[in-house]
Each structure stands twice: as C-alpha cells, then as structure tokens.
Amino acid sequence: MSEVIRLLPDNIANQIAAGEVIQRPASVVKELIENAVDAGANNIELHIKDAGKTSIQIIDDGKGMSEMDAKMSFERHATSKITSAADLFTLTTKGFRGEALASIAAIAHVDMDTIELGAQLGTKIQIAGSKITSQEPSSRPKGTSISVKNLFFNVPARRNFLKSDNVETKHIIEEFNRIALTHPEIGFIFSHNGNVIHNLEGAGLRKRIVDLFGRNFNNKLVPIEEETDIVKVKGFIGKPEFSRKTRGEQYFFVNNRYFKDSYFNHAVVAGYDNLIPPKHHPSYFIYLEVPSQSLDVNVHPTKTEVKFEDGRSIYSIIRSAVKLALGKYNIAPILDFEHQSQFDLSLEQQNSPIRQPEIQVDTSFNPFKSSSSSGASVEKSNFGGNSSSSKNFGSSGSFGNSNAFNSIKPNKEEWEDFYKISEEAEEEITQAPKEIKFEEPLKSSSNKIQLHKNLLLIQVKSGAMLVHINRANERVLYDELMERFMLSPIAAQQLMFPYEYNLLSTQKLEWENNTSTLKRLGFDWDWQNNTLVLSSIPSMLEVEYVTQCLDGIVEKITHEELDKGELVHELILSLSAAATNHRSKSLSEEEMNYLIDRLFQSEQHQYSPSGKRILNTISIDELNNYLS
Numbered sequence: 366m367s368e369v370i371r372l373l374p375d376n377i378a379n380q381i382a383a384g385e386v387i388q389r390p391a392s393v394v395k396e397l398i399e400n401a402v403d404a405g406a407n408n409i410e411l412h413i414k415d416a417g418k419t420s421i422q423i424i425d426d427g428k429g430m431s432e433m434d435a436k437m438s439f440e441r442h443a444t445s446k447i448t449s450a451a452d453l454f455t456l457t458t459k460g461f462r463g464e465a466l467a468s469i470a471a472i473a474h475v476d477m478d479t480i481e482l483g484a485q486l487g488t489k490i491q492i493a494g495s496k497i498t499s500q501e502p503s504s505r506p507k508g509t510s511i512s513v514k515n516l517f518f519n520v521p522a523r524r525n526f527l528k529s530d531n532v533e534t535k536h537i538i539e540e541f542n543r544i545a546l547t548h549p550e551i552g553f554i555f556s557h558n559g560n561v562i563h564n565l566e567g568a569g570l571r572k573r574i575v576d577l578f579g580r581n582f583n584n585k586l587v588p589i590e591e592e593t594d595i596v597k598v599k600g601f602i603g604k605p606e607f608s609r610k611t612r613g614e615q616y617f618f619v620n621n622r623y624f625k626d627s628y629f630n631h632a633v634v635a636g637y638d639n640l641i642p643p644k645h646h647p648s649y650f651i652y653l654e655v656p657s658q659s660l661d662v663n664v665h666p667t668k669t670e671v672k673f674e675d676g677r678s679i680y681s682i683i684r685s686a687v688k689l690a691l692g693k694y695n696i697a698p699i700l701d702f703e704h705q706s707q708f709d710l711s712l713e714q715q716n717s718p719i720r721q722p723e724i725q726v727d728t729s730f731n732p733f734k735s736s737s738s739s740g741a742s743v744e745k746s747n748f749g750g751n752s753s754s755s756k757n758f759g760s761s762g763s764f765g766n767s768n769a770f771n772s773i774k775p776n777k778e779e780w781e782d783f784y785k786i787s788e789e790a791e792e793e794i795t796q797a798p799k800e801i802k803f804e805e806p807l808k809s810s811s812n813k814i815q816l817h818k819n820l821l822l823i824q825v826k827s828g829a830m831l832v833h834i835n836r837a838n839e840r841v842l843y844d845e846l847m848e849r850f851m852l853s854p855i856a857a858q859q860l861m862f863p864y865e866y867n868l869l870s871t872q873k874l875e876w877e878n879n880t881s882t883l884k885r886l887g888f889d890w891d892w893q894n895n896t897l898v899l900s901s902i903p904s905m906l907e908v909e910y911v912t913q914c915l916d917g918i919v920e921k922i923t924h925e926e927l928d929k930g931e932l933v934h935e936l937i938l939s940l941s942a943a944a945t946n947h948r949s950k951s952l953s954e955e956e957m958n959y960l961i962d963r964l965f966q967s968e969q970h971q972y973s974p975s976g977k978r979i980l981n982t983i984s985i986d987e988l989n990n991y992l993s
C-alpha cells in the first residue's frame with residue numbers, strides 16, 4: 366500500500382494560514398503598522414492604492430532588521446518577540462505569532478527595504494509566493510519600508526471575494542484609526558491614491574481624537590478616570606447630547622490593544638443611564654489597564670477579542686466610572702438648563718435697575734426632571750412610540766411635522782428619494798401609538814411670563830406649563846425648513862466678508878460629495894486648499910453661529926452612514942440648532958403668542974428635533990403640594 370499522508374509544502378501551508386490572518390487589505394495594514402510600532406517607530410507612513418488592492422506601503426523609522434533577520438522574518442513562526450510560552454502572559458508587543466509576514470508573503474508580491482539601527486548597509490528583498498526572488502544591499506537611512514502589491518494574486522477566490530474599493534477603504538481607515546488612537550504619541554501619515562487623508566503629529570490623546578475625527582470633537586469629550594486594583598480606566602466619553610442613532614466612535618483598548626466587547630459596551634451605555642434616548646449610541650474612547658496575567662489576548666487570530674479574568678467587576682467599574690464622569694462635568698441636560706437660567710443675563714438685564722419680582726419662583730424646581738411628575742411616563746411612551754419611525758431618521762428620536770408632507774410635492778426629481786423616505790416615515794408615525802397630548806395653552810387670554818430668558822411659564826386650565834424657548838424655536842424652525850427645503854432651495858444671504866472654515870482632507874472630500882445638498886441649504890463657497898471660504902450662508906443663520914453650524918454639518922457628512930433623506934434631516938437639524946440656540950431675548954407678548962401658536966401646529970411639539978423636551982405641565986395639585 367502506498368502512503369497517502371504527506372506534509373504540505375511550506376508555501377501551501379502558508380497560503381492556508383494566510384486565510385486566517387489576512388482576510389482583506391485592512392488586515393495587511395493592521396499587521397504591518399503593528400510591526401512598525403513594535404519596532405519602536407516614532408513616525409509611520411501608510412500609502413495605499415486602490416483601497417490596498419493594488420498596493421499597500423508602510424514606512425517606519427524603527428529599529429529595522431539585519432540582513433539575516435530580514436530573510437528570517439518571512440518564515441512561519443519567525444518572531445523576535447517571544448521565546449517561551451510563558452512570555453505569552455507578559456506581552457508588551459502587538460505581534461507575537463510570527464505569522465503575519467509569512468502569510469502576506471504567501472499571497473502577495475512583497476518588497477522589503479530595511480536597515481538595522483547603527484548598520485552601514487541595509488537589505489532589499491523581493492518575495493512572491495513565499496520565495497525570495499531578489500536580494501540586494503540598500504542605502505536607506507533608517508527603519509523599514511514594506512510594500513505589498515497585488516494582494517491575493519495567487520488566490521483568485523479571495524481576490525474576487527473582496528468588496529468595493531469604498532468598503533475596503535473603510536476597513537483600512539478603521540484599522541488605521543484604532544492604531545492611531547492606541548498610539549497618539551506616534552506621528553502618522555496616511556494617503557490613498559496620492560491624496561493625503563491624515564497627517565497626524567505625535568500628540569496627547571485629546572488632540573489625536575480631534576485630529577482624527579474633527580475639531581468639533583473637542584467640546585464633546587468628557588474625561589473619564591478610575592483606578593482600582595483590578596483595572597485602571599482612562600480616556601474620554603462623549604457628552605450625552607452628541608449620542609447618535611448610528612454607532613459612532615466606540616473604542617475600547619486594553620493594555621494598549623484595541624478590542625471589541627459588547628458586554629463592556631453595555632456597561633458604558635448603562636453608565637449613561639437615561640441621559641441618552643433609547644437606541645442612541647454614545648461615543649467613547651476608553652483605555653483599560655489590567656495586570657497582564659489577568660488577560661488572554663490569544664483567543665482570536667485577528668486578536669480583537671480578549672478574555673478578562675474578572676470581567677464582571679470590570680463591568681461595574683466601567684459603568685460607575687462613566688456615571689461619575691458625567692456627573693462630575695455636569696453633563697445632565699437638566700444642569701445645563703439651570704446654568705443657563707442662572708447666568709445667562711443679557712446686557713440689557715444686567716444694566717436695568719433691580720425690580721421686585723412679581724412672582725416668586727423656585728429655580729431649583731425643575732419639572733423637566735422626569736422622576737417627579739407625570740412627565741416621566743409621558744417621556745417614555747413618547748420615545749417608545751417614536752422608535753418605530755426612528756430607523757429612517759437620525760438622532761432626533763422624533764421626526765418632525767408630518768403636516769409638512771401632506772400638502773406638498775417636491776418639484777425636483779433629485780429629491781424624490783427623500784420624499785419617498787418621508788412618506789414611509791409618515792406612515793410609521795401614523796401607525797405609532799397615539800401620544801398623550803398636552804392641554805394646549807389658552808391662547809391670547811392666558812398669562813405668559815418669560816423667566817430667565819429661556820423659559821416661558823404659561824397658565825393653563827389644569828395648572829401651569831413651562832416651555833423651553835430655545836427648543837420651541839428650534840422645533841418651529843426645523844419644521845419650517847424641512848417643508849421649505851423640499852420645495853426650493855433655502856434662502857441664502859451673501860456675506861460681505863468671506864467666512865473661512867478649515868476642513869481635514871477627508872472632510873473636504875465628503876463636503877464635495879454633498880455639494881448639491883449643501884448649496885440647497887444656502888451655502889456657497891470656494892476653496893483655498895482645505896479651507897472652505899464661504900461667500901453665502903443660510904439666511905436665518907447669524908454669522909457668529911456659522912462655526913457651530915458647520916461643526917454639526919461636517920460631523921454628519923463625515924461620520925454617519927446616512928442615506929440622503931437621513932442626511933437632509935440631520936443637516937437641517939444642525940442648521941436649526943445653530944440658528945436658534947442663542948436666540949434668547951426678551952419676547953414681546955405677540956412674540957410669545959406667535960411662538961406658542963406655531964409650536965402647537967407641530968405634531969411634535971413636545972420634543973425638539975434633537976430629542977430634548979420642550980414643555981411640561983405642572984398640575985394645580987402639584988403646585989399646591991409644593992407649598993405645603
């Protein structure tokens with residue numbers, strides 16, 4: 366009988382192993398950047414062509430390799446990082462399996478150019494299908510450059526399996542972000558088809574986050590910090606009002622390694638308590654440090670899952686750290702609210718003589734707080750009722766005036782899709798459980814008093830109603846803009862002096878992708894490199910709030926996977942928020958009446974388009990009890 370069992374030749378074994386480690390261009394990017402980090406690089410460049418399908422090049426200024434090591438590095442299980450199994454538990458490097466380079470060399474054409482620190486001459490090697498095809502000395506000054514070309518050239522099934530350039534690029538950006546966030550101290554350059562996407566200088570974490578995701582992130586972050594024997598927690602979490610329907614930037618790291626963990630994600634969300642509406646996701650960048658013996662990073666070949674010895678305790682520590690961070694920085698909207706009412710005095714008010722108040726109101730009593738009044742149950746049922754419509758529309762949790770869609774037809778083909786979505790949303794809204802309606806305030810006859818600029822106290826039949834003026838304005842403007850936008854472009858105002866706003870190159874690309882929508886909103890502009898030079902802005906927007914508005918818009922166009930209809934909704938939301946946010950002024954009686962009338966024409970008069978409560982009632986009983 367002849368033998369049937371054979372050892373596989375190395376190159377086939379490597380090809381099979383490669384399937385585990387290298388699934389797509391992004392896996393190559395991850396492995397090679399990690400090697401550069403392990404080599405102690407201070408600066409790393411990533412250049413990709415055609416989403417990495419044509420070529421991926423990583424250049425570092427790390428310690429490099431000797432000629433022998435350069436050749437050895439492509440052997441399977443060739444690693445300089447561990448020598449015994451025990452080392453697995455005290456790892457400080459990213460790699461340790463010695464599989465990456467061998468796997469990549471089995472399925473691509475690889476050029477390596479490297480020089481060992483202090484050596485005179487470096488080494489250039491070419492490899493294809495696991496075989497060295499050429500070797501020569503090199504005169505590079507420092508570090509290592511590795512180019513990976515024609516990925517999966519000899520595994521057509523894999524190559525055909527790759528997704529569109531767009532999707533593969535997104536995977537690469539995600540890997541890049543994870544490493545850039547793990548190592549803010551390292552400088553990175555990232556280019557795609559010759560266009561620089563990121564040029565990040567080594568920095569602290571906060572700056573790194575802002576450089577990666579846009580400067581509007583700067584005022585969204587709250588530091589988080591907790592130290593226990595089991596785990597140290599550091600990093601930043603996003604303020605609740607910036608939570609979104611789509612999962613945004615959610616990053617966990619442990620001992621300087623990115624990982625995914627839905628259990629800990631739950632801990633974070635639980636820490637926000639009910640500060641974020643259901644189905645909204647906060648951003649977070651949370652760095653854990655645990656003793657390396659209590660961590661197993663070896664459970665998954667691509668190593669984004671890790672096992673913790675004491676997961677349950679870490680869960681509670683994360684949750685309370687989040688809670689604490691939010692509490693410490695007075696993030697709850699209710700506190701914002703108090704802040705405004707206490708300190709936001711207009712010049713006019715500051716200068717006027719102090720008058721005896723006509724009624725006494727305790728400013729610490731806040732009916733918007735959900736636990737005390739009937740508002741709590743209303744709030745719940747309202748969010749619940751809206752959640753069915755929420756999948757069509759972004760973060761508001763309450764889609765706007767459906768009246769706007771009854772009477773009008775869009776006159777431009779390009780908005781047809783949007784209209785379709787709106788109709789679907791409307792259907793869902795009508796199917797949603799009926800909202801509990803508030804009693805409408807008695808119109809002109811009812812007493813209205815403006816309190817602390819931002820609140821309106823109105824006498825209603827059953828007691829008193831408190832209305833948040835900015836949010837009411839935001840709702841009215843949002844409904845109006847949504848309706849107008851579908852019919853015709855929003856009126857623009859020409860600026861006497863052009864307004865400049867800097868964008869990252871990725872943001873510039875997205876801005877240009879959305880040119881027609883942004884022009885329809887009333888913006889017009891030229892470019893100076895990556896700087897947007899605005900010559901016109903929407904007419905209702907005051908120049909001093911342009912930055913706020915653009916911050917919101919840029920975030921929406923760059924970071925959400927929104928379809929056109931959702932994007933329009935989000936952009937109008939940013940615009941109405943920026944146009945009304947600071948508008949508190951003394952209102953005349955006519956203005957108060959007008960605002961309330963307009964507000965109650967909206968089907969969604971209880972919530973602002975960004976999901977905040979606009980009004981609440983206090984019953985006569987509650988008012989009386991309050992004094993008893």
Ligand code: ADP
Pocket residue numbers: 396400401404425427428429430438439443444445446459460461462463464465466467509
């Ligand atoms: P691992 O990272 O798991 O050790 P790799 O296959 O990724 O395995 O790399 C093999 C070895 O090649 C590494 O252990 C390291 O010694 C060397 N190496 C790879 N890339 C670099 C680099 N950019 N600079 C210096 N040495 C490198």
Ligand code: MG
Pocket residue numbers: 396399400459460461463465466
């Ligand atoms: Mg490696």
